[in-house]
Amino acid sequence: MEHRHQPVLLNEATELLNPQRGGVFIDGTLGLGGHAEELLRINPQLRLIGIDQDPDARAAASARLEENVTIIAGNFRNISELASEQNITTADGILLDIGVSSLQLDDPSRGFSFREQGALDMRMDPNGAETAADLVNTLKERDLADLSYQFSSNLS
Numbered sequence: 001m002e003h004r005h006q007p008v009l010l011n012e013a014t015e016l017l018n019p020q021r022g023g024v025f026i027d028g029t030l031g032l033g034g035h036a037e038e039l040l041r042i043n044p045q046l047r048l049i050g051i052d053q054d055p056d057a058r059a060a061a062s063a064r065l066e067e068n069v070t071i072i073a074g075n076f077r078n079i080s081e082l083a084s085e086q087n088i089t090t091a092d093g094i095l096l097d098i099g100v101s102s103l104q105l106d107d108p109s110r111g112f113s114f115r116e117q118g119a120l121d122m123r124m125d126p127n128g129a130e131t132a133a134d135l136v137n138t139l140k141e142r143d144l145a146d147l148s149y150q151f152s153s154n155l156s
């Protein structure tokens, strides 16, 4: 299935990031690469690092952006370590477009959508340990309530 995700606040994001000045930019939620593509369109000389925890997103972004971006598997909560592994210690711009992507919502097997039938998975990283079904079926009601509270007040 081809996904034509419309990047949110594209003009506002690129205006604030100002990629014309060049340097190192990190997209911590690469997704389908819409924002990254626009940053590179404005300045093809950028050193662009794209992070995503979803292998399907990384594959889609890789096909779209070809070799113009260094794509890294990981969670942006580890952004310093992930950047250091690329010998990057400072960045000129960082973009976080936090949320689910249409790639995740449109695939019933990912378990994010109410629209289609599918197992209750909801892992952004399919290699992650527990599915939402595991949690719902094993946690005590109190722990489930705490989890729900914590995840809605902290970035995952």
Ligand SMILES: C[S@@+](CC[C@H](N)C(=O)[O-])C[C@H]1O[C@@H](n2cnc3c(N)ncnc32)[C@H](O)[C@@H]1O
Pocket: 005, 006, 007, 008, 028, 029, 030, 031, 032, 033, 034, 035, 036, 051, 052, 053, 054, 057, 074, 075, 076, 077, 097, 098, 099, 100, 101, 124, 156
């Ligand atoms: C809204 S989409 C990004 C769309 C992207 N800006 C574009 O224009 O195509 C959000 C992406 O962030 C990823 N994501 C969400 N939380 C993350 C995290 N903590 N670390 C890494 N990636 C994350 C998701 O897997 C998803 O691909």
